[in-house]
Every structure is written in structure tokens, then in C-alpha cells.
Amino acid sequence: MSELAYLSAIDALAKFTARELSPVELLSAVVERAGQTEKSVNAFAERWFDQAMAQAREAEDRYLRGTARPLEGLPVALKEEQPIAGHPLRDGSLLLRDNVSDVTHPVVDRIVAAGGIVHARTTTPEFCAAGFTHSDLWGITRNPWSLDHSAGGSSGGSGAALAAGTAVLATGSDIGGSIRIPASFNGVVGFKPPYARVAGLPPYNLDHYCHDGPMARTVADCALLQNVIAGQDPRDPVSLPAPPPIPPYSGSLAGRRVAVCMNLGDYPVEPDVVAATWDAVRALTEAGAVVEEVELPWKRAEIMRAAWAHYGAIFGPIIAEEVATHGDGITRYARDFMERSLRAADELGFYGALKIEARVHDALAAVFERFDALVCPTSGTPALLAGEDYLETPLVVDGVTLDHNLEAPLTVPFNIASRCPVLSVPSGRSEQGVPTGVQVVGRPYDDHTVFEVGAAVTAALPWYADEAWKPAL
Numbered sequence: 495m496s497e498l499a500y501l502s503a504i505d506a507l508a509k510f511t512a513r514e515l516s517p518v519e520l521l522s523a524v525v526e527r528a529g530q531t532e533k534s535v536n537a538f539a540e541r542w543f544d545q546a547m548a549q550a551r552e553a554e555d556r557y558l559r560g561t562a563r564p565l566e567g568l569p570v571a572l573k574e575e576q577p578i579a580g581h582p583l584r585d586g587s588l589l590l591r592d593n594v595s596d597v598t599h600p601v602v603d604r605i606v607a608a609g610g611i612v613h614a615r616t617t618t619p620e621f622c623a624a625g626f627t628h629s630d631l632w633g634i635t636r637n638p639w640s641l642d643h644s645a646g647g648s649s650g651g652s653g654a655a656l657a658a659g660t661a662v663l664a665t666g667s668d669i670g671g672s673i674r675i676p677a678s679f680n681g682v683v684g685f686k687p688p689y690a691r692v693a694g695l696p697p698y699n700l701d702h703y704c705h706d707g708p709m710a711r712t713v714a715d716c717a718l719l720q721n722v723i724a725g726q727d728p729r730d731p732v733s734l735p736a737p738p739p740i741p742p743y744s745g746s747l748a749g750r751r752v753a754v755c756m757n758l759g760d761y762p763v764e765p766d767v768v769a770a771t772w773d774a775v776r777a778l779t780e781a782g783a784v785v786e787e788v789e790l791p792w793k794r795a796e797i798m799r800a801a802w803a804h805y806g807a808i809f810g811p812i813i814a815e816e817v818a819t820h821g822d823g824i825t826r827y828a829r830d831f832m833e834r835s836l837r838a839a840d841e842l843g844f845y846g847a848l849k850i851e852a853r854v855h856d857a858l859a860a861v862f863e864r865f866d867a868l869v870c871p872t873s874g875t876p877a878l879l880a881g882e883d884y885l886e887t888p889l890v891v892d893g894v895t896l897d898h899n900l901e902a903p904l905t906v907p908f909n910i911a912s913r914c915p916v917l918s919v920p921s922g923r924s925e926q927g928v929p930t931g932v933q934v935v936g937r938p939y940d941d942h943t944v945f946e947v948g949a950a951v952t953a954a955l956p957w958y959a960d961e962a963w964k965p966a967l
Contacts, residue, residue: 496523496527496530496659496964498515498519498520498523499520499523499524499526499527499659499660500659500711500964501515501520501662502662502711502712502714502715503565503568503662503663503710503712503714503715503718503719504712504714504715504718506520506567506568506662507566507567507568510553510557510562510566510567511557511562513557516550516554516567517550517551517553517554517557517566517567517568517611518547518550518551518554520550520567520568520569520662521546521547521550521567521569521611521613522547524569524613524659524660524661524662525543525546525547525613527658527659527660528541528543528614528658528660530967531638531658531659531660531967532658532660534636534641534967535635535636535638535641535645535654535655535658535660535967536617536632536633536634536635536636536651536654537571537614537616537617537635537645537650537651537652537654537655537658537660538571538614538615538616538617538651538655538660539574539584539586539614539615539616539617539618539632539651540574540581540582540614540615541613541614542612542613542614542615543613543614545613546569546611546612546613549611550567550611553566553567553609553611554567556609562609563607563608563609564608564609564718564721564722565605565608565609565610565663565718565719565722566608566609567609567611568609568610568611568662568663569610569611569613569661569662569663570605570610570611570612570613570661570662570663570664570665570719571612571613571614571615571616571651571652571655571656571660571661571663571664571665572601572602572605572612572614572615572616572664572665573615573616573618573649573651573652573664573665573666573667574586574615574616574617574618574651575618575622575648575667576599576601576602576665576667576706577595577597577598577599577602577695578595578598578599578602578615579595579596579597579598580594580595580596581594581595581615582594582595583595584631585618585620585621585622586617586618586619586620586621586622586627586629586631586632587620587621587629587630587631587816587824587828588630588631588823588824589816589817589820589821589823589824590816590820591631597695599694599695599706600692600693600694600695600723600727600729600730600733601665601692601693601694601706601723603727604722604723604725605665605719605722605723608722610663610722613661614655614660614661616649616650616651616652616654616655616661616664617629617632617635617650617651618647618648618649618650618651619647619648619650619825619827619828620824620825620827620828621809621812621813621816621824621828621831622647622648622667622669622672623648623809623813623827623828623831623832624647624648624827624828624831624883624899624900625646625647625648625670625671625672625675625878625899625900625902625903626644626645626646626647626650626878626880626882626883626899627644627645627646627647627648627650627651627654627676628644628880628881628883629825630825634880634881635650635651635654636654636880637654637657637679637680637877637880637928638654638657638658638680638965638967639657639680639681639927639928639929639965640877640926640927640928641880642879642880643679643877643878643879643880643926643928644679644877644878644879644880644881644882645657645676645679645680646675646676646677646678646679646680646877646878647672647675647676648667648669648672648676649664649665649666649667649668649672649673649675649676649684649709650676650679652664652665652666652676652709653666653676653677653679653680653682653684653709654676654680656680656682656709656710656711657680657681657682657711657965658965658967659964662710662711662715663708663709663710663715663718663719664708664709664710665706665707665708665709665719665723666684666706666707666708666709667698667704667705667706667707668684668686668704668705668706668707668905668909669698669701669703669704669705669805669809669909670703670801670805670900670905670906670909671872671873671900671903671905671906671909673685673686673705673707673709673918674686674872674903674905674916674918674931674933675872675873675903675905676709677709677872677918677919677931678872678873678876678903678918678920678929678930678931679873679876679877679878679928679929679931680929681920681923681928681929681931681963682709682710682711682920683709683710683711683712683713683715683716683917683918683919683920683948683952684707684708684709684716684917684918685707685708685709685716685720685915685916685917685918685944685945686705686707686908686909686915686916686917686918687705687706687707687720687724687915687941688705688912688913688914688915688938688939688941689702689705689912689913690730690732690733690734691705691724691733691734691737691915691939691941692705692706692707692720692723692724692725692733693725693726693727693729693730693733694706694730694733695729695730696730697808697812699730699732699733700732701808701809702912703801703804703805703808703909703910703912705909705912706723707720707723708720708723712952713743713917713919713945713948713949713952714742714743714949716917716945717740717742717945720740720941721736721739721740724736724737737939737941737942738942740941740942740945741942743945743946743949743950743953744946745781745953746781746782747778747781747782747783747946747947747950748781748782748783749782750782750783750784750866750867750943750946750947751783751784751785751786751864751865751866752775752778752783752784752785752786752865752866752867752868752869752947753785753786753787753788753861753864753865753867753868753869754771754775754785754786754787754788754868754869754870755787755788755789755790755861755868755869755870756768756771756787756870756871757870757904758790758792758794758870758904758907759789759790759791759792759793759794760792760793760794761794761874761901761904762874762891762892762893762894762896763871763874763891763892763904764874764875764876764891764892764924765892766876766922766924766925766930767871767873767874767875767876767921767924767930768871769922770921770922770923770924770930770932771869771870771871771921771930771932773921773922773955774869774919774921774922774932774951774955775869776954777950777951777953777954777955778869778947778950778951780954781950781953781954783947783950786865788861788865788868790857790858790861791857792854792857792907794901796850796853797850797854797906797907797910798897798898798900798901798906799838799842799847799850800842800846800847800850800851800854800910801847801900801906801909801910802834802835802837802838802839802842803835803838803839803841803842803843803844803846803847804839804847804851804910805831805835805838805839806834806835806836806837806838806839806840807839807844807847809831809835810831810832810833810834810835810836810839811836813828813831813832814832814836817832825883826883826885827883827884827885830885834898851910854907854910854911855910855911858907858911858914858935862937866936866937866940866943866947867934867935867936867937867943867944867947868934868935868936869932869933869934869935869947870904870932870933870935871904871921871930871931871932871933872903872904872905872918872930872931872932872933873902873903873904873905873930873931874891874892874902874903874904875889875891875902876924876925876926876928876929876930877924877926877928878899878902883899884898884899889901889902904933905933908933908935911935913938913939914935914936914937914938915935915936915939915940915941915944916933916934916935916936916944917933917934917944917945917947917948918931918932918933918934919931919932919934919948919951919952920952920955921951921955922955932951934947934948934951
């Protein structure tokens with residue numbers, strides 16, 4: 495049954511249509527896999543297995559009647575941070591343990607309307623304020639490849655569920671790397687759409703750092719889900735019309751020019767991450783792309799200074815508001831995030847942050863004058879330790895002591911450059927046994943190219959093609 499749980503979404507839909515597999519059989523395999531792994535991985539904040547089984551039977555009938563929808567019968571795990579009316583919305587916080595949402599996120603509505611079966615909601619760190627996933631409410635979410643390591647964050651539950659075989663598709667959100675970090679750590683695929691490509695809800699829909707997006711085990715599956723959730727929604731006045739659907743990979747990158755930047759200026763990167771990134775680059779060359787290494791003039795400290803000021807204008811006050819309303823009792827890392835961001839906003843200000851952001855945009859625009867895409871590591875370290883918040887224990891990457899866990903991934907610059915689509919795909923396995931990933935960054939709103947380049951990497955390095963690429967849970 496575990497092999498069935500790892501079936502790709504594209505293959506599952508084909509088997510459903512050919513009457514070779516039933517949605518009930520697939521969901522049963524996924525639920526069975528959850529029974530085997532959830533006690534150790536802890537990816538789910540809620541389980542809706544009985545309700546999902548009833549929906550799987552309805553999906554079975556739809557295939558018999560010829561009325562199947564784009565995601566008909568596929569088990570989809572939703573990040574708990576994306577609200578569903580009448581259900582808890584706790585954001586991993588004990589302060590919000592009794593909170594119930596009165597709205598449903600547009601992403602949820604689109605998935606359900608397309609026939610996706612929501613069988614679980616996934617864990618996050620408290621207030622999604624970390625690149626790892628553990629909280630006082632839900633405990634520690636662990637990496638299925640190595641239970642001593644974190645699944646990443648803040649969409650860590652979604653990444654872990656995909657890697658563990660307890661979801662076929664999943665959703666995430668990304669305000670500093672929260673889709674791409676767990677995609678890299680868990681050896682799956684995650685897409686940060688360009689700003690406003692996927693409709694959101696206030697106030698986060700107005701924050702250009704913030705993006706809701708798809709996660710999956712393959713690039714094609716990620717494109718399938720992105721094609722469903724992209725587009726305008728009347729509840730989000732800044733949301734954009736859906737672009738043409740992302741097509742299947744053609745098998746060639748002939749005529750494409752791809753830049754490679756290993757450190758994005760001065761981000762530290764571990765040697766095994768560097769080696770895996772070069773493996774991905776060789777895959778692009780073999781696919782016909784012209785690849786050239788470039789340098790960027792960015793400074794990690796300056797990027798984080800702007801990011802912290804931005805978080806202090808929006809994200810920090812949201813946490814502070816909840817503390818003021820519900821009282822003290824948040825995790826150390828959430829308090830550190832709140833205080834650090836509010837302090838940065840006071841020191842730098844909105845305009846000061848914008849000046850730094852403008853320099854980030856200028857340097858990236860110069861790259862895209864010559865290249866169709868930019869490739870770089872997703873994270874300088876393959877994984878963080880499970881349960882560690884790195885407040886007292888320093889986080890050291892390639893000999894460099896970092897000030898915060900969000901400095902380890904090379905993701906934040908592309909929340910600043912928020913109109914650029916970014917796809918994180920697996921690139922290899924590290925010495926620690928956990929996966930590594932690369933980011934494919936595209937020109938503003940050029941979603942198709944990043945999926946094309948990402949597909950070329952995974953075609954040459956096919957994760958989940960055999961048992962060797964699955965966690966030994």
C-alpha cells in the first residue's frame with residue numbers, strides 16, 4: 495500500500511479515468527500510511543479521514559458518470575493557516591486554541607470546487623514565524639528522511655506529509671521561504687507564485703511578501719495544483735487573472751539561458767549543498783540550456799535588515815495584537831520574531847526598507863536582461879535540528895554563525911522580489927541523509943519558464959522514481 499500512497503497526482507488521475515484505480519483505494523492507502531508514520535512525523539493538525547472517505551466514494555461515482563473535475567479524488571492536505579469557515583484557525587498558538595474561522599480561503603474553495611479531497615490540515619510553527627515547525631500546541635513536526643531533523647517551516651507539515659506519503663498534494667504559504675524551505679528539506683517541490691497570482695484574504699493579500707502556493711512530489715503535480723488555484727477572486731481586489739495553464743515539460747531547454755549564483759552575494763552554503771546544486775546545473779546543460787555562473791552584489795545582513803523592517807510593519811504587529819488580546823504565553827521564537835521585527839521597523843522604517851528592496855530589484859533585473867532564469871540553492875544548510883529554536887544555540891552554516899534561522903535559506907530575497915515566480919525542486923541528498931534543493935527564479939510573472947527549468951532538473955534527477963528516494967519510515 496505504501497507504493498500506492500506515493501503515486502503521483504498525474505498518474506492517479508490517469509488511473510482513475512481508465513478505471514484502473516478508485517479514489518477510495520488511493521485514499522485508503524494514504525490513510526494507512528498516515529497510521530504508520532504520523533506518530534513519528536506529526537504532520538497533521540487535523541484529520542478528516544471519515545469525511546474524506548465519503549467524498550472519495552462520491553468521486554468514484556463522478557468517474558463512472560464522466561463528470562470528473564481537475565482534481566477529482568486526489569487527497570489534498572491544507573496548511574492550517576489557510577482558514578475554513580466553521581473550523582479552528584489556531585496558527586500553532588495556544589493563544590488561539592479556541593479560535594474558529596468565519597471565512598474560507600480562496601485556495602480552499604478552488605481545491606474543493608475542483609474535486610480535491612481535503613483529508614487533513616497540516617502543522618505550522620506558532621504564527622508561521624519560523625523556518626522550522628514545532629509549537630506548544632502541536633509539538634514537533636519531524637523530517638521523514640531523518641527524525642532528528644526538522645521538516646522546515648512554516649509549511650513544514652505540508653512538506654513532511656508529502657515526503658511521508660500521507661498526502662498526494664498539499665498547500666503552503668510563503669512570507670520568507672515558508673513553501674520553499676520545507677520543499678527543500680523534505681525533498682519535494684514547492685512553488686512561490688508571483689505576488690497576487692493566487693488570491694488571498696486580508697490583510698495578508700495586501701502584503702507583497704506573502705504568497706499562497708502549491709506543494710507536491712513532482713513538478714507536474716505542482717503545476718496541476720497551481721493551475722487550479724491561480725486566478726482572481728472577488729474577495730481579493732489585488733488578485734490577477736489566471737495565466738494560460740502551465741504546460742507539460744517539452745523535454746528540452748534549447749534556446750534557454752540560465753544563470754547560476756551559488757551564494758547570492760554572501761550567503762554561506764554547505765559543501766554538499768553546493769555539490770548537489772552543480773548536479774542540478776549539469777542537468778540543465780544536458781537539456782540544452784546555456785548556463786553561466788554570475789555574481790550578485792547582495793549582502794545578507796542588508797537583505798535581512800529590510801525584511802525585518804517589513805515584518806515589523808505587518809507581521810510583528812499582528813502577533814502583538816493577538817498577545818494584547820489573549821494574554822502572554824507564546825513560544826520564545828514567536829516572541830523573538832515579534833520583538834525583533836518591531837524593533838527593526840522602528841529603526842529603519844518603511845522608506846528605509848524600500849531603498850534596500852530597490853537595490854535588490856535592480857541587481858536582479860540586471861540578471862534578467864541576459865538570462866531567462868536564475869538557479870541557486872534553496873537553503874545553505876540541508877536541514878535544521880528538530881525542536882531547536884536557535885535562540886541560545888547558534889546556527890552555524892559552513893563555518894558562519896548566523897543571527898537568525900531565516901538567514902540559513904536563500905529565500906528571503908525573492909519575497910522582496912515578490913513578482914518573481916520561484917520553484918524549489920530537489921537536487922540530491924546531503925551527508926546528513928536529508929534532501930537538498932535548488933530554487934529556479936524567473937522574470938516577473940514568467941511562471942512557465944520556472945516550471946520548464948525545474949522539470950528539466952527533476953527529469954535528470956528523478957525523485958521518487960524508485961524506493962531509494964523514499965524515506966525509510
